[in-house]
Amino acid sequence: MSKNSRKALGIFGFIIGILWLFPFYLIVTNSFKTPKGIFASVLSLPVNSTTDNYVNSFKALDFMASLTHSLIITVASVIVIILGSSMGAYALQRNKSKLSGGLLMLFISAMLIPFQSVMIPLTANFGGVHFLNMWGLVVMYLGFDCSLSIFLYQGTLSSIPLAMDEAAEMEGASRWQIFYKVIFPMLSPMTVTVAILNIIAIWNDYLLPSLVLPQTQYTIPLQMFNFFGQYTKQWHLALAGITISILPVILFYLIAQKWIIKGVTDGAVK
Amino acid sequence: MKNRSLSFWLFLTPTLVALALVVFIPVIEGLFYSFTDWDGLTYTKMVGFQNYIQLFHDKAFINAFWFTVGFVIVTVILLNVIGLGLALLVTQKFKGSNFLRTVFFMPNMIGGLILGFIWQFIFTQGFSALGDALHMSWLQNWLTNETTGFWGLVIVTVWQMSGYIMIIYIAYLQNIPNEVIEAAEIDGASAWQRFTKITFPMIAPAFTVCMFLTLSNGFKIYDQNLSLTNGGPYHSTQMLAMDIVNTAYNSSNFALSEAKAMIFFLIVAAISLLQVFYNRKREVDL
Numbered sequence: 068m069s070k071n072s073r074k075a076l077g078i079f080g081f082i083i084g085i086l087w088l089f090p091f092y093l094i095v096t097n098s099f100k101t102p103k104g105i106f107a108s109v110l111s112l113p114v115n116s117t118t119d120n121y122v123n124s125f126k127a128l129d130f131m132a133s134l135t136h137s138l139i140i141t142v143a144s145v146i147v148i149i150l151g152s153s154m155g156a157y158a159l160q161r162n163k164s165k166l167s168g169g170l171l172m173l174f175i176s177a178m179l180i181p182f183q184s185v186m187i188p189l190t191a192n193f194g195g196v197h198f199l200n201m202w203g204l205v206v207m208y209l210g211f212d213c214s215l216s217i218f219l220y221q222g223t224l225s226s227i228p229l230a231m232d233e234a235a236e237m238e239g240a241s242r243w244q245i246f247y248k249v250i251f252p253m254l255s256p257m258t259v260t261v262a263i264l265n266i267i268a269i270w271n272d273y274l275l276p277s278l279v280l281p282q283t284q285y286t287i288p289l290q291m292f293n294f295f296g297q298y299t300k301q302w303h304l305a306l307a308g309i310t311i312s313i314l315p316v317i318l319f320y321l322i323a324q325k326w327i328i329k330g331v332t333d334g335a336v337k
Numbered sequence: 338m339k340n341r342s343l344s345f346w347l348f349l350t351p352t353l354v355a356l357a358l359v360v361f362i363p364v365i366e367g368l369f370y371s372f373t374d375w376d377g378l379t380y381t382k383m384v385g386f387q388n389y390i391q392l393f394h395d396k397a398f399i400n401a402f403w404f405t406v407g408f409v410i411v412t413v414i415l416l417n418v419i420g421l422g423l424a425l426l427v428t429q430k431f432k433g434s435n436f437l438r439t440v441f442f443m444p445n446m447i448g449g450l451i452l453g454f455i456w457q458f459i460f461t462q463g464f465s466a467l468g469d470a471l472h473m474s475w476l477q478n479w480l481t482n483e484t485t486g487f488w489g490l491v492i493v494t495v496w497q498m499s500g501y502i503m504i505i506y507i508a509y510l511q512n513i514p515n516e517v518i519e520a521a522e523i524d525g526a527s528a529w530q531r532f533t534k535i536t537f538p539m540i541a542p543a544f545t546v547c548m549f550l551t552l553s554n555g556f557k558i559y560d561q562n563l564s565l566t567n568g569g570p571y572h573s574t575q576m577l578a579m580d581i582v583n584t585a586y587n588s589s590n591f592a593l594s595e596a597k598a599m600i601f602f603l604i605v606a607a608i609s610l611l612q613v614f615y616n617r618k619r620e621v622d623l
Contacts, residue, residue: 077431083423084433084440090496093463094455109466151351158348170349177360179606181557183581184598185363187377187591188370192363210359213352242344271448273560274582288450292564295454302458309454313447320446324439327446331501332508335550 156220263330420502453564
């Protein structure tokens with residue numbers, strides 16, 4: 068490619084990039100304006116900028132509490148999914164029987180079932196045994212998300228030779244020790260992928276937690292929905308709330324970008 | 338590990354139990370309840386296919402179905418065209434191309450619910466300000482009717498998912514050996530010829546992957562729909578997933594909601610099975 072056309076391409080890309088970022092510009096700049104300021108001009112930079120919106124929406128969102136709930140639920144679910152799925156995939160991959168093949172099909176077929184088809188009986192059952200809370204939600208995430216994770220782990224496991232298991236067995240390791248000490252560490256690249264995919268999905272999930280969690284355990288999206296209902300048309304507060312809510316994800320993205328892109332690619336292509 | 342060995346079953350216990358509790362038992366119950374007069378707690382009698390007959394006369398459901406189909410057609414086309422376009426752009430070697438990759442994927446990190454709120458502001462406040470400044474009346478009153486609600490949902494989805502589709506196309510574009518492109522260049526192939534004769538055929542598998550991803554995602558969208566238009570005005574922008582949820586929790590018509598959910602299941606499953614079938618066929622062809 069010639070130098071000029073490369074430059075032209077760079078300018079074109081730059082313009083598209085600006086266009087892509089424009090929503091963020093509008094949200095962030097207007098979150099520093101007073102209601103009058105937003106009314107006067109949406110597009111301009113804030114004139115008499117104020118941080119009151121942030122102080123107020125931080126309180127109204129009960130942000131530290133909802134951030135904590137989001138963190139606990141996401142971390143607990145992802146750990147349970149990683150452990151459960153890698154163990155399950157290991158058992159299925161190292162057993163070549165028809166039964167094992169059938170069980171794998173069972174897991175994969177569960178991916179076809181949309182959430183709305185199970186939603187009402189699921190919440191009724193968990194409610195019946197008083198499990199409509201964080202911990203019930205963690206079990207639900209394991210059930211919903213283990214299929215894809217098992218499928219991904221299964222692919223990686225097939226490239227780990229059986230000789231690894233046998234060598235450990237010769238040295239007297241139990242099945243659990245073989246898995247925990249030999250196999251699981253070799254799965255780490257896939258564990259990163261499984262973790263990333265589930266973190267993004269669980270952190271942002273709205274419908275399932277809205278049916279499961281009591282108000283005292285609200286996550287960021289649930290709190291945001293409530294907050295938005297209360298402050299309709301009070302855009303100065305709503306926009307500050309939005310900015311606070313997306314900040315953790317954006318930071319996570321900028322820090323872990325390399326793994327996120329790899330994880331998302333693996334998850335879609337495999 | 339042998340079928341009868343204890344460790345085989347112990348390793349599988351956590352996921353199998355969770356899968357049964359969370360997916361299989363509820364879906365069987367749901368299927369059963371769709372043939373009853375269930376009210377969410379109890380049922381008094383079996384009603385045969387009555388709920389299924391009713392849903393075909395349910396205006397809200399039929400509207401939601403056609404609205405969703407339209408939405409899916411438009412977004413599948415736009416997402417693939419724009420996603421591939423962005424992928425081609427950022428895989429060229431120019432200053433800032435890596436940064437652009439970061440920018441394009443960023444919206445995909447934010448959940449659908451919050452994305453909808455972000456764009457609600459942009460459509461209602463930002464667009465009207467822009468319309469005033471540029472004297473364009475079509476930028477006014479967005480989200481107040483079905484047409485602008487539809488295009489609003491399309492824009493949000495395109496902004497969110499283009500970066501995701503881009504990432505997948507990039508993965509395939511990077512697999513094209515450089516020598517092939519260079520050889521064609523030496524043979525005097527134009528940029529357009531190189532794209533249509535080499536690049537495009539070589540990323541055909543990516544096209545299948547992205548087609549089905551965008552297809553099944555489009556059918557399942559709920560969060561954006563809830564936060565952007567909440568189905569309004571007058572349920573005109575309500576999509577399938579939302580109609581099912583509202584039939585249950587707003588109208589308390591649980592049996593009908595389950596029947597709708599089973600039809601929804603059939604649609605989504607059919608798309609996924611079609612994908613499996615296509616992939617198999619493609620692998621045979623290669």
